[in-house]
Amino acid sequence: MAGFTKVMKGTPFTQKTFPCKSCGASLVFSADDVALKCEYCGAINYLYPPRLPIYEQDLDKALARIETSPRYDLQAPREIKCPVCAATFTLEPHTRSTRCPYCNAPIVTNLDIFMPLAPESLLPFKIDQKKAKEIFRKWVGSLWFAPSGLEKYTRSDARFEGIYLPYWTFDADTTTHFQGYRGDTYYERVSRRVFIDGRERIVEEMEPRIEWTPVQGEVQRHFDDILIGATKTLPRKLADSLQPWDLENLIPYDDKYLSGFESETYSVALDDGFDYAKEYMAFVVREAVRARIGGDHQKISYMQIYHDNKSFKYILLPVWTAHFQYKKREYRFAINARTGTIKGERPYSSWKIFFALLFALILLGTLFFMNEHPEAVGDFLDNVRVLRISF
Ligand SMILES: [Zn+2]
Ligand SMILES: [Zn+2]
Numbered sequence: 001m002a003g004f005t006k007v008m009k010g011t012p013f014t015q016k017t018f019p020c021k022s023c024g025a026s027l028v029f030s031a032d033d034v035a036l037k038c039e040y041c042g043a044i045n046y047l048y049p050p051r052l053p054i055y056e057q058d059l060d061k062a063l064a065r066i067e068t069s070p071r072y073d074l075q076a077p078r079e080i081k082c083p084v085c086a087a088t089f090t091l092e093p094h095t096r097s098t099r100c101p102y103c104n105a106p107i108v109t110n111l112d113i114f115m116p117l118a119p120e121s122l123l124p125f126k127i128d129q130k131k132a133k134e135i136f137r138k139w140v141g142s143l144w145f146a147p148s149g150l151e152k153y154t155r156s157d158a159r160f161e162g163i164y165l166p167y168w169t170f171d172a173d174t175t176t177h178f179q180g181y182r183g184d185t186y187y188e189r190v191s192r193r194v195f196i197d198g199r200e201r202i203v204e205e206m207e208p209r210i211e212w213t214p215v216q217g218e219v220q221r222h223f224d225d226i227l228i229g230a231t232k233t234l235p236r237k238l239a240d241s242l243q244p245w246d247l248e249n250l251i252p253y254d255d256k257y258l259s260g261f262e263s264e265t266y267s268v269a270l271d272d273g274f275d276y277a278k279e280y281m282a283f284v285v286r287e288a289v290r291a292r293i294g295g296d297h298q299k300i301s302y303m304q305i306y307h308d309n310k311s312f313k314y315i316l317l318p319v320w321t322a323h324f325q326y327k328k329r330e331y332r333f334a335i336n337a338r339t340g341t342i343k344g345e346r347p348y349s350s351w352k353i354f355f356a357l358l359f360a361l362i363l364l365g366t367l368f369f370m371n372e373h374p375e376a377v378g379d380f381l382d383n384v385r386v387l388r389i390s391f
Contacts, residue, residue, distance in 0.1 A: 015080050015109045018259050021045070026084065028106050028260025031125040031337070036256055049251040054121045056171055056311035062117065063271055069116040080109065094233075094265050097164075097258040106260040115265055121250040122164060122316040124257045127337045129160055132320040135335055136160075139342045159323075162337065164263035164316040165239060166230040168273040169247065172223050173308045174281055178289045179216040183297030186211060210297060219288050226277045230266035230314075234321060234334060241343040242336040245317055253316070263316060270312065281305065 018027040018036060025040030036045040078091045084105035091098065097108040112118035127135070187206040194203050225247055229239030266273075285305055290298045318337035323330050333344020369376070 011113065013078055013080065013110065013114070015083060015107045016255075017083050017105055017107060018045075018256060026105050026259070027256075029125065029257050031128040034124065036259065039260075047254070047256060049254065052252050054250045054252070054313065056313055057120075059170070059270075059274065059310035059312050062312065066116040066270060071116075078109075080107070082107065094231075094267050095262065096265050097255070097261060097263040099260070099262075108255045108258050108263075111265055117266070117270065117314050119166065119253045119314045119316050121313065122253055122257060123245065123247075123250060123318060123338055125162060125261065125318040125337045127320070127335065127340055129162065129320070131340070132160055132162075132335050132337065135340050135342050136322070136333070139333075139344075140346075143346055161321050162261040163233075163319055163321060164258060164261055165234065165319050166264055166266040167239075167315050167317050168228045168230050168266070168268075168270065168277070169225040169313045169315060170223070170228065170274055170277040171225065171309070171311045172277075172281065174219075174221045174223065174285060175306045175308070176219045176221070176285050176289060177216075177302075177304045177306075178219065178292075178300060179214070179302040180289070180293050180298060180300040181212045182215045182293045182295035183210040183212050183299070185209070185296040212299070213295075215293050217292060219285060219292050221281075221285055221288055223277075223281055223284075225313075226280055228268070228273045228276045230268040230273055231264055232267045233264060234319075234332070238332065238334050238343055239319075242317075242319065242334060242341055244339070245336065246338055247315075250313075250315060258316075261318070266314065270314075274310070274312070278305075278307070281307075 019025070020027050020038035020041060020043050022043040023038060023041045025038055027036040027038055027043075027045060029035075030037035030044075033044055033046075035047055037043070038045075075093055078093075079088055080091055081088050082100040082103060082105055085100060085103035087100065087102040089101055091109070095109070096111045097106070099106055185208050188209050190205055190207045192203050192205055194201055227240070227243060227245065227247075229236055231239055268276075282305060286300065286303070289300055289303060293300075320335040320337050321332065323332040325331075331345045333342060333346075335342045
């Protein structure tokens with residue numbers, strides 16, 4: 001049950017900014033400089049992430065701890081006071097960092113201390129907003145059958161938001177016991193009675209048959225860093241389609257990297273996240289079992305997967321997202337802010353598709369006609385006096 005505990009009651013919800021040493025204005029993380037940069041005077045404060053290994057956490061232990069840990073009511077409205085302009089405003093339930101809606105000051109909150117788990121590592125933004133917009137423009141320009149003017153339209157309308165999205169990564173060793181059948185194709189000579197030119201003949205043919213042999217065994221497989229989106233802000237399909245990520249470059253979590261960006265705490269629970277990972281593992285294991293059974297065909301009648309040495313990481317990954325409205329419908333897209341990979345929803349022009357189909361049909365019809373009536377084509381070409389061709 002959600003609710004505040006004694007510890008929670010005593011712990012204030014706080015927020016901070018990172019003031020510039022030169023002028024006192026707010027510093028934000030700059031992807032270009034890989035540093036905190038003053039939005040007002042341009043002063044740069046370099047960041048030196050500690051060269052610490054990123055540890056995996058034991059999954060079972062964490063799940064047991066979450067089970068007994070107090071739960072913070074995420075749905076309770078959180079009022080915060082902007083440290084710069086003193087205006088009060090309410091945060092969305094999962095928001096860890098944002099900008100003040102009144103003075104645009106970058107604000108990072110201490111939301112994570114109210115959660116059973118806090119992020120341990122992140123990948124900083126590598127692609128800035130300007131570059132993200134460029135990627136978006138190119139993408140829109142490259143879309144087949146997009147409505148005319150969409151490019152111009154999206155240029156003004158799409159609002160870009162840089163956000164650190166929460167993800168789970170899971171590791172596990174799997175042992176799978178299976179039973180099934182291997183099917184080997186062989187050919188059998190069969191005699192068939194046929195009529196050729198009205199006369200009966202006996203023809204010999206080779207016909208395929210399958211011989212099934214029962215097989216059972218064990219398959220072992222290690223999984224490393226299965227990535228599961230832990231946000232509900234973005235559809236799972238979109239959040240998971242931004243792979244691959246350069247996870248080898250993860251650095252220890254530091255809230256300075258969040259300054260100026262939106263960021264969220266997880267809204268897909270750890271155990272639910274692992275269930276998604278299990279689905280993925282089962283899919284991969286099934287293919288491995290098929291390969292082990294061998295032969296030309298495989299049937300799996302029984303399969304039991306055991307997961308050992310389960311571990312996880314809770315990480316934040318940088319994404320540019322935006323949505324634009326086109327003819328009263330919302331279209332969303334997202335950009336991997338490390339690699340520039342863009343994925344999204346897009347409108348189609350039904351007129352462009354209609355004319356493309358019409359053109360294809362006319363072309364097909366013409367080719368068919370030319371094939372069936374070569375003389376007509378010849379006559380036609382004679383008439384227009386282009387070339388004299390005999391078919
Ligand atoms: Zn400054
Ligand atoms: Zn403010």
